[in-house]
Amino acid sequence: MHPILSDFRRFLLYIAACLLMGVGIARLLVAAELSTMSYALLFSLPLALLGGFLASSAYYVCRSLPIAHRRMVTAVLVFGSASLISGLSWLGICHGWNKVLFFLLEDGTELQITPHLSALFFLAGFALYVLALLAFDLYIAFDNMHEADRREAASRLLARDAELQVLRSQIDPHFLFNSLNSISALTAIDPTSARSMTIALADFFRQTLSIAEKEKISLNDEVRLCENFLAVEKIRFGKKLGNTFDISPDAGQALIPPMILQPLLENAIKHGIRNLPQGGIITVTIFRRDQWLHISVKNPVASEASNSAGNGLGLQNLRQRFAAIYGEQARVSWQQTANEFLLEMALPYEQDRPA
Incomplete structure (x- = not known):
């Protein structure tokens, strides 16, 4: 099971982190005088949640390439392609959600997404996915270590039980x-x-x-x-x-x-x-x-x-x-x-x- 979904408290913390990131994006848009705070929040908070959902898929990408059997060239190609797809998907979601808000809001407010801003959205999605890959890779490595410790402890327990049986015999x-x-x-x-x-x-x-x-x-x-x-x-x-x-x-x-x-x-x-x-x-x-x-x-x-x-x-x-x-x-x-x-x-x- 996905590590974020396997623990409710961890899931809530992840959602809170995504919303906090959305607030940060909204403040940047307001600081750049590209939008009002109300529209910026309506624009950025759902996007942050969707971005967090996209980033969570990095766990399965890391699981598909176990560290013990990973080749550097393959890892760079797979991780790079996944990050590129995530960046493009994030950019498309930004444009799409901006159009949806334009039709939903009666005042016709719309964020003007310039080529420069599009590049920033793409890079943000790309970088977020790369960070997610690194974070999940580290998590899997520690989880494998803990699993190895658990197996070792179980082996010691079985060995002890076998030893006691031998002692009795x-x-x-x-x-x-x-x-x-x-x-x-x-x-x-x-x-x-x-x-x-x-x-x-x-x-x-x-x-x-x-x-x-x-x-x-x-x-x-x-x-x-x-x-x-x-x-x-x-x-x-x-x-x-x-x-x-x-x-x-x-x-x-x-x-x-x-x-x-x-x-x-x-x-x-x-x-x-x-x-x-x-x-x-x-x-x-x-x-x-x-x-x-x-x-x-x-x-x-x-x-x-x-x-x-x-x-x-x-x-x-x-x-x-x-x-x-x-x-x-x-x-x-x-x-x-x-x-x-x-x-x-x-x-x-x-x-x-x-x-």
């Missing part, structure tokens, strides 16, 4: 299978534990589904998800699995991408705690410093590499995910010693606003 199937096997085994020997494990597993997956639709969640929500996950794993591993959460009071309301902490705990169990006969403690430390949220996850590992040792793909994916969300503002690093693995993250601090 990446929950270790072995975790689910092992949990179900543990529930099956506990049903016969410890029904209470089996019931507790079933409830914890259901809560974990219910919360996973609820946060998967969100772009960011509060740190408290992520911690609750991790607690449900650990509740299931502690029934499986018993006293072999321990954990501590050290979270500063001002960090709980921070906004973070969903499911960035739970996969780290899962890796800590899979590649660390499970391979240690005595088990170990996973330590999570989170605090705010200035405008940054610092998160670290530390867990013991076996001194000798096991068959379950990871290839670092999950950590690389985490780094790429942060790069997509935060650009260069986020940092992820990890290091492993003979008996310990430490992962550290630093994210821009964003406050969760209460509803």
Whole structure:
């Protein structure tokens, strides 16, 4: 749709600008002593509206020659021809409307359009159309930029949704299978534990589904998800699995991408705690410093590499995910010693606003 007609306020402003131009033409005619003010207004105001209508057609001329595929010679020919036609049309309308007023007015007043004045009317119509072409060309260029931004935003949204779907599918199937096997085994020997494990597993997956639709969640929500996950794993591993959460009071309301902490705990169990006969403690430390949220996850590992040792793909994916969300503002690093693995993250601090 034409940009002037697509917005009522814009349409009114355009009409007002045309009428203002008509008043300017009338003042020029009076100043040149070619007409009285009353006749000049009757002559110029309708002409200004018709001129504005002619100039608005420049939008379609610009649309017919997209900037990305435009050749200079073609553009000059098309734009020049359209401006020439507009100037001649404007000149013909001026002569025609002057004759109409002559027959309509009883006093027989008529504007004497000399060759010099005809040339001025032609040049005015020509110049007005050229300005309209430039203005609409600029408008289309900005509109294309905005459309590209909208498409990019839509692409990012689709990519984020796809990423979340992948995250949901990446929950270790072995975790689910092992949990179900543990529930099956506990049903016969410890029904209470089996019931507790079933409830914890259901809560974990219910919360996973609820946060998967969100772009960011509060740190408290992520911690609750991790607690449900650990509740299931502690029934499986018993006293072999321990954990501590050290979270500063001002960090709980921070906004973070969903499911960035739970996969780290899962890796800590899979590649660390499970391979240690005595088990170990996973330590999570989170605090705010200035405008940054610092998160670290530390867990013991076996001194000798096991068959379950990871290839670092999950950590690389985490780094790429942060790069997509935060650009260069986020940092992820990890290091492993003979008996310990430490992962550290630093994210821009964003406050969760209460509803």
